[in-house]
Amino acid sequence: MTVRVLVVDDSAFFRRRVTEILEQNSRLEVIGSANDGREAVDKAKSLRPDVITMDIEMPVMNGIDAVKEIMRSAPCPILMFSSLTHEGATATLNALEAGAADFLPKKFEDIARNRDEAVKTLQDRVLAIANDTGARSTRAATPPPSPASRSSTPLTRSPATRGSSGSALDRIRQRSEQRQRQRDEATAPASVASTSSLTINRAYQILAIGTSTGGPVALQKILTQLPADFPYPIVMVQHMPAAFTKAFSQRLDGLCKVRVKEAEDGDVLRPGQAYLAPGGKQMIVDGTSSNARLRIKEDNSGRVTYKPSVDITFASLSKLFGGKVLGVILTGMGADGREGSRMLKQKGATIWAQDEASCVVYGMPQAVASAGISSRSISLNEMGKAIIKEVGYH
Template sequence: MAVKVLVVDDSSFFRRRVSEIINQDPMLTVIDTAQNGREAVDKALALRPDVITMDIEMPVMDGISAVREIMAKCPIPILMFSSLTHEGAKATLDALDAGALDFLPKKFEDIARDKDEAVRLLQQRVKEISRKRFLMGASARPKAPEPAARSPLVGSLPRPGDRQVEPPRIVPVAAFKRSGKTYQLVAIGTSTGGPVALQNVLTKLPGDFPHPILLIQHMPATFTAAFAARLNGLCQIGVKEAEDGDVLKPGHAYLAPGGKQMLLEGRGVGARIRIVDGNDKVNYKPCVDITFASAAKTYADKVLAIVLTGMGADGRDGARLLKEQGSTIWAQDEASCVVYGMPQAVAKAGIATESLPLDRVAQRILVELGR
């Protein structure tokens, strides 16, 4: 059965354009459109679509208010369309706080390098977040199930030819125990669903957190400064957009700037951040693999690396390099991910040693560090 989509935008041209793209995929179908947030809420309640695409700035009721009301009355996966401006970034982050699961730039030329790739990406995002509709009946945010529960998301069953590896342990909270390893750095990589996931983890860490933290979030260049500022205002630790030459300090998190690559140079206490343009052939800027690989060279076995929700497999190769050096890799569990792509990649490769629900990641970090 095709995924049913409600398209919301005050521009008739954009509604038609998005609808045409969605309807090109036989697995997707636009069941209706709305031209403002009020209509969106009414049609969401009446039609119960599987996914909603939502503009932010609209008459009568804006997209953020519409997201908030839909999540309160009938939670549905929502994909926001955003302008790539500082104000657009702040509004998009507000929409994610309100319950939206993901966002894309409103200008399609900003989504990808060519039209066909942009079309595929939009269709893929809609299909990916639609899988969360099974878990959104009770609340806007999916909650981790009891340990014995199984997620209905696609992709958890082995396929013929898959290499069998030892799956990461799903560790009950009561069983959290410190491994005794020594760390000097925490590194977290994420993509789709990452802004909310990072906020969930970082706001639970104390101001005297003993190590620096690197954050690699797939995000446009105009968004990372606003996101870092938001996290800094919410967290006890300091959070900033990373700059070239930053010296890593305990109790501080450094968010890789969009459109750039974040590397490390030096060792231990004297390590510094290098921000470079990087190779244009790399799919992601910033790229989790690149930062993780640099951390492996700089800190060897002293890294605690965590791969959170996200589409694709970025982070798997870098995590493998970290593990080869003796560092520790954890992954978010399937049930609490918006998209179980990046964590699944490290789990299926046998790289992650533990699978953790999002709400327990911060607690597990603190136990591991002896806090």
Template sequence: MTVRVLVVDDSAFFRRRVTEILEQNRRIEVIGSANDGREAVDKAKSLRPDVITMDIEMPVMNGIDAVKEIMRSAPCPILMFSSLTHDGATATLNALEAGAADFLPKKFEDIARNRDDAVRTLQDRVLAIATDPAARSARAATPPPAPVSRPSSRTARPQVDKPGTSALDRIRQRSDERQQRQQTSEGTTAATTNLTINRNYQVLAIGTSTGGPVALQKILTQLPQNFPYPIIMVQHMPAAFTKAFSQRLDGLCKVKVKEAEEGDVLKPGVAYLAPGGKQMLVDGSASNTRLRIREDDSGRITYKPSVDVTFASLSKLFGGKVLSVILTGMGADGREGARMLQQHGATIWAQDEASCVVYGMPQAVASAGISSRSISLTDMAKAILKEVGYQ
């Protein structure tokens, strides 16, 4: 079934370029375009696209405000285009918090080493975040949804996906949950009052890609300051973004969050984010572990940072004393690293399909029989806390 796309950008040249690239794929149809955020909101309501590509800097209404309004009035997966600068990173993270599903660099030469790869990447991202056929049919047949009501309390428990929930309903639900960031569920608050450290573990490792920034924020903001293990995080993200993302998380979380640096000593209650464009490994001993950050100019490994690379190094140093989680993301990065961890006796969990933006990476470990549990994003922090010893 064809994925229907609305292209939004204030540059007519860029709109044409994106349209031409997308329509090279027979599974994609561009059904309209808009040159500012306000027009994007109006056309999202009238055309009901399956995916919107969105610029950030635009006249009349910018991309971030347009995302917020679309997610309130006509929920739809949105792919942002961003500049690879610190300001661009901050704006993109704001858009993801507002409800955008994913992002790509606006300069196509920054997406991949050659044009053909860049074209395929854009097409693949649009197809990956598109909602399923049932949701598309429902969106075409029903009037625009009413604005989502928001709980007045910051500690209200987020909604949980119910069996049979459509993809469109999940988009609406995730939009509402993003508006409630920094909240702590009642169950998690109670769980942090009593800790008996689970000595079966020495580190928590998390790997993710598309949809990961929001997923990581949702989990980390629920962890207490005295979390008993160091946290290793690999998020597929450009080099210009990981610093801004780690700083944002550090300002929101009780645990300390930092972009990993060469020689960092792992400490409990500190979350280390792999720097974009490089590989992160662990070295030393289980009782005195340091991070090694390595340049990677080879074409052998697609992702930089790579979950597989980091997880493999964890398996060699910590063996089975790793609690590892694979969250939402395209592709299968993390499967082989998780397999190595599993062979040493480590615990592997995967995010469930219903709560994923893209059920690629979690599906890879689940289908291979590597993960022992599939857990909703809503319940992931609570499950982690219970596993490590909070009662």
């Protein structure tokens, strides 16, 4: 099935460039374009694309407001294009909170080492969010009404196609509603452990979380539920550019009871403190289990795809903490974290995965689940509660 894409940007040159890149892949079809947020909302309703690529800064209506309106009126996976600045990071995080599925730097040279790799990255990202959010349906077999008839004629399907197409549309709407509830609940005060007592579970010494696409909202959802006296340090690896991780950690720190910071070389791991791996580098843990420190290292080897990499961080945890790790793999494309989780599992650690229904992209969690590494698949809505109970709150 072909994935139908709407390209939104106020630059005609950028719209053409994105269109040319996407249509090099036979599985992708650009069905329209828009040069501002208001036009994007209108075309999202009329064309019903499978995926939208969206700029942030645009006239008439900006990308963030357009995302909010589209997710209310015509839910659809949205890929944001962002500048790699602090302001761009903040705006992109706002767009993800509003319902966007993922983002890429607007300068393609910032996402890959060469043009061919950049082209593939964009194509793969669009296909991933289309497939995993259930956007594809039999709409391709039943084109939308012509412009002349849209205002007066409802979109209809034959009995042979109504069931499968309807279920796909229901799925994207349900996921949109679920994510809106998750975003609303993520900013609410945590109350899970407010009246509970703590008996520390000595089976653990650290909580480790790895994630990618969809991770910012997922991490916010979980961390805002944790109490200030959370008994372990928390290390987090989120696939993100260097310009984004500091802004993201600051946002989380303002929302959470636990303290959150972008990890720095030499940081001593302390209970109730969450450390976010800085973008573009690798984060490992060394020292001793009772006096563990973070090491932040440059990685110019080209051997590792992800910087930061969940595998590298989790592997270092297996050497230092052995089985006393609670590892959690959240939403994300690819399989980063599978081998690191395998090493932890071999030492006796506990590995959980986010369940498919609540993932933006069920790639990383599926990798650990299908390999038999994770012991539980948990909904994002339940993950924070499950962690709190596991560490010793009753």
